[in-house]
Amino acid sequence: MDFSLSEERKMLQETVARFFENSYNDIKKRSEYLDMNDGFSREFWKESSNLGVISGLISPSFGGLGGSGEDISIIFELIGKSLCIEPFLSSGLLSSTILSSIKNPKTDLINEIIDGRLLVSFAHMEMNNRYEDHFVESKAFFENENWKLNGSKSFVINGDSADKVIISARIEGKINDKNGIGLFLVDNDKINNRSYNTIDGYRSAELNFDNVNAELLCKDELALECIIKANSAGALALSAEAVGIMQVCFDLTLDYLKTRKQFGKSIGSFQSIQHRMVDMMLEIEQVRSAVMLASSTFETNSSTRDKNISAAKNLVGRVGKLIAEESIQLHGGIAMTWEYSVAHYAKRLIMIDHLMGDADYHRDRFKLLS
Amino acid sequence: MNFEYSEKEEKFRTEVRDWLKETLPKYLSEKVKKYQRLTKEDYELFMNNLSKKGWIAWHWPEEYGGTGWNAIEKHIFEEEIVKASAPRIVPFGVNMLGPVLIEFGSEEQKNYYLPRILNNEDWWAQGYSEPGAGSDLASLKTTAIDKGDHYIVNGQKTWTTLGHHADKIFCLVKTDLNVKPQLGISFLLIDMDSPGVEVKPIITLDGEHEVNEVWFTDVKVPKKNLVGKENEGWTYAKYLLTFERTGIAGVPNSKSALNHLKMVSKKSTKNGKPLIEDPMFSSEVAELEIDLLAMEIFNLRTVSAAAEGKAPGMESSLLKIKGTLVRQKTTELLRKALGPQALPYLPEQFDEGWNEMPIGPEYAGPIAKQYFNMRKISIYGGSNEIQKNIVAKASFGL
Numbered sequence: 164m165d166f167s168l169s170e171e172r173k174m175l176q177e178t179v180a181r182f183f184e185n186s187y188n189d190i191k192k193r194s195e196y197l198d199m200n201d202g203f204s205r206e207f208w209k210e211s212s213n214l215g216v217i218s219g220l221i222s223p224s225f226g227g228l229g230g231s232g233e234d235i236s237i238i239f240e241l242i243g244k245s246l247c248i249e250p251f252l253s254s255g256l257l258s259s260t261i262l263s264s265i266k267n268p269k270t271d272l273i274n275e276i277i278d279g280r281l282l283v284s285f286a287h288m289e290m291n292n293r294y295e296d297h298f299v300e301s302k303a304f305f306e307n308e309n310w311k312l313n314g315s316k317s318f319v320i321n322g323d324s325a326d327k328v329i330i331s332a333r334i335e336g337k338i339n340d341k342n343g344i345g346l347f348l349v350d351n352d353k354i355n356n357r358s359y360n361t362i363d364g365y366r367s368a369e370l371n372f373d374n375v376n377a378e379l380l381c382k383d384e385l386a387l388e389c390i391i392k393a394n395s396a397g398a399l400a401l402s403a404e405a406v407g408i409m410q411v412c413f414d415l416t417l418d419y420l421k422t423r424k425q426f427g428k429s430i431g432s433f434q435s436i437q438h439r440m441v442d443m444m445l446e447i448e449q450v451r452s453a454v455m456l457a458s459s460t461f462e463t464n465s466s467t468r469d470k471n472i473s474a475a476k477n478l479v480g481r482v483g484k485l486i487a488e489e490s491i492q493l494h495g496g497i498a499m500t501w502e503y504s505v506a507h508y509a510k511r512l513i514m515i516d517h518l519m520g521d522a523d524y525h526r527d528r529f530k531l532l533s
Numbered sequence: 534m535n536f537e538y539s540e541k542e543e544k545f546r547t548e549v550r551d552w553l554k555e556t557l558p559k560y561l562s563e564k565v566k567k568y569q570r571l572t573k574e575d576y577e578l579f580m581n582n583l584s585k586k587g588w589i590a591w592h593w594p595e596e597y598g599g600t601g602w603n604a605i606e607k608h609i610f611e612e613e614i615v616k617a618s619a620p621r622i623v624p625f626g627v628n629m630l631g632p633v634l635i636e637f638g639s640e641e642q643k644n645y646y647l648p649r650i651l652n653n654e655d656w657w658a659q660g661y662s663e664p665g666a667g668s669d670l671a672s673l674k675t676t677a678i679d680k681g682d683h684y685i686v687n688g689q690k691t692w693t694t695l696g697h698h699a700d701k702i703f704c705l706v707k708t709d710l711n712v713k714p715q716l717g718i719s720f721l722l723i724d725m726d727s728p729g730v731e732v733k734p735i736i737t738l739d740g741e742h743e744v745n746e747v748w749f750t751d752v753k754v755p756k757k758n759l760v761g762k763e764n765e766g767w768t769y770a771k772y773l774l775t776f777e778r779t780g781i782a783g784v785p786n787s788k789s790a791l792n793h794l795k796m797v798s799k800k801s802t803k804n805g806k807p808l809i810e811d812p813m814f815s816s817e818v819a820e821l822e823i824d825l826l827a828m829e830i831f832n833l834r835t836v837s838a839a840a841e842g843k844a845p846g847m848e849s850s851l852l853k854i855k856g857t858l859v860r861q862k863t864t865e866l867l868r869k870a871l872g873p874q875a876l877p878y879l880p881e882q883f884d885e886g887w888n889e890m891p892i893g894p895e896y897a898g899p900i901a902k903q904y905f906n907m908r909k910i911s912i913y914g915g916s917n918e919i920q921k922n923i924v925a926k927a928s929f930g931l
Contacts, residue, residue, distance in 0.1 A: 164542075164605060165535045166834045233534055417929060431931035434922070440929060441921040445851045452830035453823070459536045474823045481820070523816075530819045 187245035190504040201324035202366025212279030225263045232461025236403035243407025253321040258283035260393045265381045284325035286316035294520040303332035322368030323358035347377035363514040397519040402475040412490040446482040470532035473525040480522025487512040553617040562618040568899035573698045604839035615785035626650040626657035637761040660690040660704030671714040677706040686752040696745035720766035722758040739902040782832045782856035790863040798870045850920040857911040864904040875901040
């Protein structure tokens with residue numbers, strides 16, 4: 164049994180940490196990036212590529228340098244610490260997971276993603292989909308030797324700036340059938356695109372498409388497998404991101420308790436506040452442990468993988484709420500301001516529970532897999 | 534990172550499991566499974582087996598007869614004895630006093646007491662808490678007055694677990710009344726059959742006799758029974774408490790309780806269907822299972838750091854808090870799972886040889902009683918509130 168990181172992974176961690184700390188050194192920098200055309204900094208994205216951060220999310224079999232559960236967790240925990248809003252999840256992880264899991268992997272596209280030249284978003288959510296892997300309403304049909312798609316996709320992260328989009332659409336069957344789903348690759352300039360910011364600072368889009376030409380990547384059983392795998396990878400990444408965020412929330416709160424004075428003494432001297440900090444610390448260690456377990460079984464069979472990821476994501480949902488709310492409460496008024504960073508961390512932490520399955524969704528999936 | 538047990542560790546697990554299968558009598562594991570009352574002889578039988586095998590003293594250095602196990606091996610051993618439904622190892626002599634004597638005792642004390650502990654010749658009790666000294670242990674009032682070659686002890690100890698079986702008791706006593714509370718405490722070994730020692734049972738809320746009051750009236754204790762130096766007992770007392778907290782997460786116990794909960798909630802019904810199919814109830818069970826899964830890894834992280842020689846600091850306190858909450862939650866859900874079947878209370882059901890018809894399923898009998906009994910775990914060993922104070926003081930720098 165060994166719970167420490169290998170020398171190689173420690174190096175990855177140090178390199179990425181230093182890079183993020185330099186480029187994302189405070190919340191004002193993040194706001195600047197957020198206000199850019201694409202909702203993130205292309206320059207930073209290119210540098211991430213040069214430093215090998217994107218390839219850290221992708222397996223060597225497809226030209227990457229990492230891609231294991233541990234690699235994903237290390238990188239996303241640091242993303243959480245910096246509250247980084249670059250397309251690591253959409254392009255770096257979700258799309259590359261699908262492009263590498265199909266029968267004839269799209270290694271050329273993956274390489275372009277790694278190089279930072281291509282952005283691909285994964286469009287699976289729909290307005291009435293509540294995180295389900297197989298609830299798909301958009302339609303696909305085959306006509307004149309071509310696949311065509313009709314329908315709409317919602318909450319597509321980086322769906323505005325992506326060059327290509329991977330869309331799940333129903334080839335046959337009822338809305339909730341496990342069979343009959345296909346995954347398609349579409350050029351984004353052919354899609355009607357309504358772009359907006361999410362409350363936690365990400366750029367997202369609503370996609371509408373009407374008889375748009377598409378390339379079939381996979382269908383039926385394999386398509387469902389790919390969706391599940393991408394959603395699980397995403398849930399793991401977000402859980403690791405949450406660990407990073409929770410730690411920052413805790414540290415910021417502790418610092419504040421030492422400096423803020425009321426009734427003539429630092430508010431950290433009050434026992435009721437100290438005990439709440441211990442509860443936070445304890446629950447963060449619980450989440451950290453669950454994420455470690457989920458990372459370590461990421462490459463095993465899918466039921467162990469998904470069960471442990473669901474355990475982690477469920478805990479992240481529950482503990483995330485505790486940490487976000489307590490960080491704001493213990494700070495008091497200052498945490499209600501846009502200017503102070505803890506508010507942005509708290510918002511992201513809460514909204515992570517609205518992505519890739521919330522605590523209830525993952526609790527129910529954990530039950531099914533137990 | 535690697536979460537698997539090594540081949541050597543798995544082999545050790547098999548060795549422990551086989552040995553338990555061979556030596557633990559069926560009647561005894563059945564009693565433990567049914568929460569029946571254990572006699573002094575029941576505890577002694579298991580502990581004597583451990584002694585014969587050389588597996589009794591796992592916190593002692595090998596030169597004193599310890600097992601030499603690292604933290605992971607201790608953890609495996611603990612898991613296996615719980616899985617086998619063996620009685621608990623009575624910890625007061627071997628896990629508490631033993632390490633203190635090894636560290637601070639005189640040669641004479643070590644030579645006399647340690648072999649007796651290894652062979653279970655003495656049944657030790659712990660004399661720490663008093664009616665006025667619980668969480669604030671240093672405010673204890675029992676006095677030991679210097680009379681040349683002996684002390685005269687007066688006062689009262691309480692919550693003395695299994696003290697009615699004990700031959701000897703280690704006590705914290707005041708030897709200097711004129712200094713700060715922590716500075717005037719000494720660590721004294723007292724024979725329970727000395728004139729002036731009286732044990733009175735305390736019946737707990739579940740109707741059981743497990744703990745006692747121990748009264749001392751002009752009890753004469755020879756000076757050679759003082760451990761270490763006079764007035765430095767507080768140091769030894771704290772040293773002992775670090776051993777008390779080892780394994781306090783109680784992961785093996787909670788795992789076995791969770792399995793029990795799943796069994797019971799399959800058999801209990803709601804609207805004629807198994808309760809476990811009720812989404813609300815099964816959700817509570819699932820989130821408890823997730824908490825326990827995370828805690829098991831948290832515990833192993835701490836255990837494996839300890840195996841590499843890093844002393845667990847605030848981690849033991851955090852694990853104590855979480856471990857007790859998780860354990861208590863299993864007893865709460867078990868109680869809820871029973872519905873009205875939790876009501877009947879038949880104390881005689883827990884006597885050996887009871888063979889009347891239970892009311893409702895046999896497994897229902899101990900569950901409500903166990904729920905009330907388990908309220909103690911967030912109180913003893915330093916209450917959860919005290920653990921929070923310890924963590925805050927040690928790691929926040931506030």
